Amino acid sequence: MNRFVEVVLKNWDQLHTLADRLIFSVFRGQADSSWPLSTSLERYLDQAEDFTEDTAYCEHLMLDQIKRKSQLYMSSMPAPDDDVEWLAILQHHGCPTRLLDFSWSPYVATYFAVIEGHNDAALWALDWRIPRDRLAARFNVQYHTGAKDEVDRRHVALANRFVGFREPSHKSAAVIPFEPQRLTERMSRQKGLFVMPSRGDWPFMKNLWAAYGAKATSSQSLAPLAISDVLNINFFSDKYCPYVLKIILPADLRAAAIRNLSQMNITAETLFGGLDGFAKSLAQTVILT
Numbered sequence: 001m002n003r004f005v006e007v008v009l010k011n012w013d014q015l016h017t018l019a020d021r022l023i024f025s026v027f028r029g030q031a032d033s034s035w036p037l038s039t040s041l042e043r044y045l046d047q048a049e050d051f052t053e054d055t056a057y058c059e060h061l062m063l064d065q066i067k068r069k070s071q072l073y074m075s076s077m078p079a080p081d082d083d084v085e086w087l088a089i090l091q092h093h094g095c096p097t098r099l100l101d102f103s104w105s106p107y108v109a110t111y112f113a114v115i116e117g118h119n120d121a122a123l124w125a126l127d128w129r130i131p132r133d134r135l136a137a138r139f140n141v142q143y144h145t146g147a148k149d150e151v152d153r154r155h156v157a158l159a160n161r162f163v164g165f166r167e168p169s170h171k172s173a174a175v176i177p178f179e180p181q182r183l184t185e186r187m188s189r190q191k192g193l194f195v196m197p198s199r200g201d202w203p204f205m206k207n208l209w210a211a212y213g214a215k216a217t218s219s220q221s222l223a224p225l226a227i228s229d230v231l232n233i234n235f236f237s238d239k240y241c242p243y244v245l246k247i248i249l250p251a252d253l254r255a256a257a258i259r260n261l262s263q264m265n266i267t268a269e270t271l272f273g274g275l276d277g278f279a280k281s282l283a284q285t286v287i288l289t
Contacts, residue, residue, distance in 0.1 A: 002223035006246035021235040025125040029113025033122035040096035083163040088180040173210035
């Protein structure tokens with residue numbers, strides 16, 4: 001069976017059934033199902049036609065600036081050489097980086113897929129076991145206990161090897177899932193984590209395919225599969241479980257999804273907090289439902 005598949009939902013209950021089974025996945029929602037997975041830095045540089053520097057140098061300059069000026073805006077800062085933690089801060093405050101936001105919750109990710117836009121949306125589910133095991137084999141990452149905090153620390157340390165000019169990233173393409181050591185309130189509310197491509201000079205999708213042992217190409221296609229076939233997969237077995245599953249949520253399911261998410265108390269108020277989150281949530285809880 002193909003390990004890279006996409007499926008079209010027919011109703012909300014099917015998503016609920018899949019969510020109960022995708023316990024080894026991390027999730028990202030996107031408002032348009034035609035969009036690939038791409039980082040904000042990747043998208044930004046694609047639009048900056050006059051920018052001629054490579055990605056690594058661009059990233060180096062942004063890190064240099066935040067480290068030099070952080071004392072103007074922050075009272076507590078990461079260690080100077082912990083570039084991944086600095087990237088997490090930049091990402092949180094709107095700077096384009098190579099970190100891609102994911103969530104441990106399929107429902108939180110679905111919120112970001114359906115809350116804006118009018119086209120078919122997509123919920124991406126990535127099985128985190130395969131990249132973790134391949135990272136251990138390819139980069140000699142030692143998981144002594146397998147506890148989540150230990151895995152995060154080792155993945156942050158590994159990710160730091162591929163930021164800036166420490167180690168040539170062209171040697172190995174991969175994706176590295178991790179939670180930063182300094183979780184923001186927003187990340188905590190959204191059950192968030194990052195997935196970072198090791199090769200910043202490659203599109204995220206090429207890194208993703210390489211992470212799962214597939215041919216590294218930006219045009220790798222997903223095999224369409226009927227929802228009935230997907231629901232029959234044993235997601236607890238490595239033998240049958242898809243590595244990458246793209247779940248398409250048709251536009252006509254958007255209203256039902258928003259209504260059900262509101263009933264689950266997944267709104268901007270709970271995901272963002274503060275008066276801004278509450279005010280933004282009123283469009284969902286008053287108008288859309």
